[in-house]
Amino acid sequence: MIPTYYYVALSAIMFAIGVIGVLVRRNVLVTFMSVEMMLNAANLVLVAFAFARQDILGQVIVFFVIVVAAAEVAVGLALLVTIFRTRQTTNVDDMTLLKG
Template sequence: MVPTDYYVLLSAALFTIGVLGVLLRRNAIVLFMSVELMLNAANLALVAFAYRHANIDGQVLVFFVISVAAAEVAVGLALLVTIFRTRSTTDVDEVSTLRG
């Protein structure tokens, strides 16, 4: 059996890579993908702990996270398409009308 620590360390590494993606990239679609990566890293930690404690609640939470992520991606990508229609860009630096 692989210790839970290994899964949690892998999950932390994946989450950090996702954060790096959000901070470094300027393409809004890649930002979205990085958010998905972070959600997946959290899911991995949840499943690892659920297995460790033989407790099914963590798995149920992962199920809900996945379905809410599906809804979030649908709305987010629709927003991106709408922004692209008015601005002809997916660069987040260009879309800064709300900046104070």
């Protein structure tokens, strides 16, 4: 049986890598991918605790997170495509205006 804190440590490391990715990368798509990886790190720790406590609701929460993430990716990528059409860039440093 694998101790729960192994999963917590792995999840924390993945979350930190995601945070660094968001802060360091300037390609907005890679930034978005890093956010997805942070969501996955949180999901992993939820499933680990669901197993440790034998509580199925932890897995149900992960199911909802996956559904919301799918909707978020669809809307987020549509926004990025729209921004690219008007700005012709995927560099976050060039996206300084809310105005279209």
